[in-house]
Amino acid sequence: MTYLYAFLFAGSACALAQIILDNTKLTPGHITSLYTVLGALLSFLGLYDGFIEKFGAGATVLISNFGHMLYSSALQGYYEEGLLGIFSGMLCKSSLAITGAIVFSFIVALFFNSKD
Amino acid sequence: MNIEEYKKLVKNMSPQENRLKNILVAFFVGGLIGFLGQFFIYFLTESFGISIVEASRWLCLLLILIGTIFTALGFFDTWFSKLKCGLIIPTTGFAHSVASCALDFKKEGLITGLGANFFRLAGSVILYGIISAFFLCVIRVMLIG
Numbered sequence: 001m002t003y004l005y006a007f008l009f010a011g012s013a014c015a016l017a018q019i020i021l022d023n024t025k026l027t028p029g030h031i032t033s034l035y036t037v038l039g040a041l042l043s044f045l046g047l048y049d050g051f052i053e054k055f056g057a058g059a060t061v062l063i064s065n066f067g068h069m070l071y072s073s074a075l076q077g078y079y080e081e082g083l084l085g086i087f088s089g090m091l092c093k094s095s096l097a098i099t100g101a102i103v104f105s106f107i108v109a110l111f112f113n114s115k116d
Numbered sequence: 117m118n119i120e121e122y123k124k125l126v127k128n129m130s131p132q133e134n135r136l137k138n139i140l141v142a143f144f145v146g147g148l149i150g151f152l153g154q155f156f157i158y159f160l161t162e163s164f165g166i167s168i169v170e171a172s173r174w175l176c177l178l179l180i181l182i183g184t185i186f187t188a189l190g191f192f193d194t195w196f197s198k199l200k201c202g203l204i205i206p207t208t209g210f211a212h213s214v215a216s217c218a219l220d221f222k223k224e225g226l227i228t229g230l231g232a233n234f235f236r237l238a239g240s241v242i243l244y245g246i247i248s249a250f251f252l253c254v255i256r257v258m259l260i261g
Contacts, residue, residue, distance in 0.1 A: 006147075006151055007151040010153075011146045011150065013146060014143060014146025015146070028201075029240055031201070032240075035205060040249045043252075044255075062206055065207070074250065086257075097180060098242065101210060105218040
């Protein structure tokens with residue numbers, strides 16, 4: 001059943017992004033930023049953990065999960081270290097995505113050239 | 117011909133994209149990525165016995181790797197024109213924005229090209245993500261503690 005929910009949730013998030021892209025002048029860059037902020041906001045409202053539990057990978061594959069990771073690790077940092085923890089813990093979980101993107105892109109850039 | 121008529125003419129002459137089809141394609145591609153991701157998590161938890169949280173982090177890394185490799189091979193932009201937002205909203209879009217900048221600016225040198233422009237597109241995601249998470253976290257701490 002989680003498979004169906006994952007399909008429907010990830011699909012509707014992408015369909016909503018497509019509706020925004022087609023009907024406004026926003027670029028894909030605007031929309032990914034918007035979704036990240038939306039992910040942090042949903043996490044702030046306490047909804048995103050429930051989404052991950054219910055929709056499984058449907059919620060974790062989206063870019064909004066990046067916002068969720070930022071917010072939840074900042075909050076976790078606060079509980080561990082106080083105000084300092086917000087600063088030091090902010091990138092804790094999303095370090096995975098950022099470091100991954102940097103390492104893979106750098107390696108790829110060394111071996112490939114732009115196709116244009 | 118006044119400006120209003122001209123605008124109407126341009127609107128009629130410019131190619132009409134089939135919006136409903138775009139939405140359905142984005143829905144199916146995005147949904148498929150979610151479905152396959154769920155399958156990948158199931159596969160990892162069943163065969164290696166790791167927790168769901170750890171499996172979803174491996175999934176995140178795998179999506180970034182796939183996005184980067186397809187960008188490098190030049191498939192991603194062709195696919196994006198056909199598959200629309202289905203590829204941009206999953207984490208593959210983040211990887212694509214980093215990798216495409218890295219590839220495009222490589223020819224301007226490793227420091228002034230590749231290094232300076234690495235986060236040209238993905239920077240906004242990181243910046244606004246951190247700013248919103250920071251202020252939301254401060255609000256939450258002030259409200260609830």
